[in-house]
Amino acid sequence: MTTSTAIARLNAADPDFARHLDHLLSWESVSDDAVNQRVLDIIKAVRERGDAALVEFTQRFDGVDASTIDELILGRERLELALTRITAEQRQALETAANRVRIYHERQKQDSWSYTEADGTVLGQKVTPLDRAGLYVPGGKASYPSSVLMNAIPAKVAGVAEVVMVVPTPRGEVNELVLAAACIAGVDRVFTIGGAQAVAALAYGTESVPQVDKIVGPGNIYVATAKRHVFGQVGIDMIAGPSEILVVCDGQTDPDWIAMDLFSQAEHDEDAQAILVSPDAAFLDKVAASIDKLLPTMERAEIIKTSINGRGALIQVRDMQQAMEVANRIAPEHLELSVADPQAWLPQIRHAGAIFMGRHTSEALGDYCAGPNHVLPTSGTARFSSPLGVYDFQKRSSIIFCSEQGASQLGQTASVLARGESLTAHARSAEYRILADKKGN
Structure with a gap:
């Protein structure tokens, strides 16, 4: 087997970049x-x-x-x-x-919570596992x-x-x-x-x-x-797609480290996706060389090679600002900010399942023992989804307790709205609780 790769090279300055990126990211979890x-x-x-x-x-x-x-x-x-x-x-x-x-x-x-209004009405939320x-x-x-x-x-x-x-x-x-x-x-x-x-x-x-x-x-x-x-x-929890990693690097991290970080996801399966984004073209070349050098040493070399060739990419961007824009566009499962000051760029990241900060924080640490959950949204769903967490195993019930005065006051509002929707029983149910002096009797 030949262990050299033909990883895609993209440039954000290319007029067709958006189309090429969309094609690279496309993956359908469709059952025949x-x-x-x-x-x-x-x-x-x-x-x-x-x-x-x-x-x-x-x-x-x-x-x-x-x-x-x-x-x-x-x-x-x-x-x-x-x-x-x-x-x-x-x-x-x-x-x-x-x-x-x-x-x-x-x-x-x-935890459950509640608050009491001036008239004694209590509103809250009961949290139950x-x-x-x-x-x-x-x-x-x-x-x-x-x-x-x-x-x-x-x-x-x-x-x-x-x-x-x-x-x-x-x-x-x-x-x-x-x-x-x-x-x-x-x-x-x-x-x-x-x-x-x-x-x-x-x-x-x-x-x-x-x-x-x-x-x-x-x-x-x-x-x-x-x-x-x-x-x-x-x-x-979710319908998970193949594992993904996006590394954003300023060009100062050891290229062997970055290549192995890309491998850490590519070795999952042939459909896994590993992408590197950097403004430094020479660094992208170094990482490509590291990929070819290290691939023969991997136990799952054939799987990694298929993943890298099929869905991997090295993307050159204008600057780190554009790198952030590309990261948000991809909305990756795992995002490594392998840069000098990751904290400075964190506020600009809107979409990512987990964010690994700095050169020493490999994604693999998150997979096993850092603490945060490794069950993460894939295939761009980090735009609207979150990691698995305690909140996934808790449900919330609304709590409403009306004092006599509160029921009377709210009843007037509810009556108007219910009659506007032609739901007379709703209106009369609320009106029964309106105090006599409030009804104008």
Whole structure:
């Protein structure tokens, strides 16, 4: 295999730059008709046949020799056993990461509040955690214990009473790190099921799998398609696209560092996107050279090469101001500000899932142990979406208490508006509470 790349070079001064950038960024998470129909059939089967369908699909799709649902359930003691099966170094790393993630997310917790008006009317908001959350975790060799921490810990910090995890074990392959992470994060129940059938089970419940209020966590196209279909029956976190990184550099960071930062996302899969923006053309050349030099040393060189050649880019801009404009246009999942004074540019960043400040802050630190969540909006959705957080596992109820005087005063306003909408019952309901002297009697 040849390990040299042909990464795209774009220049913001080019009259066709906007069109080229749009083409580079385009990515559609569209299920074809066959995938869509297959997912609908699986959801229907799980709704109709429950546990029996889960066992059947797990046998068929995951190659697991199980005849009953009990064989697909892992108790808390099995999670605790996993802690003893990983190395001391791995356990320490998981516990350190979990502690940092927990401390960060505790600051996100929202409390109920209220205020009292002069006439005694009380208005407020009651914040309540979800009763039960479902966590989807990819299984097999492509397993991510870090995702278990990032999804389960915010739910527990929010006060969710029960976190149910589903994780496929293809051909019976169990990832001890994933189970250990589930133990440390406080996961309550684990089912070794995956795919659209696991999503359906969480959304609708079966004899053994409890129905949840929200499903979070990444998965393949079948999982993403299933999440689309069950949304409304349950909440979901997001439909995530391929991983992305945008590095903005002033040309003063070691080009090898930048090349490896680009690789850190490109190695996820062939559709991942890695882009560097800089006003320094010579620096872009140096990074291109570093890419070609370092690529042969990577275990996942073929995946990185496909990603870099297909969706990567080195973009030259006029100056750092224009670099900020391009960054906002891209609205990346991960944004590295590899510059001398990142704090000075931060106010100009409007759209990014996570912002990594300075030359020493690699995106990889955020993936594992910095503290903020690594579940982030992709494909430009950072324009209107936020990282997964405690707030995703809490819901808000409005509180309204009217004193006699308050009900009388508000009733007059409500009456006028309700009659303007020809909703007479609304108006009369409010008018009953208007005090006699206010009615002019």
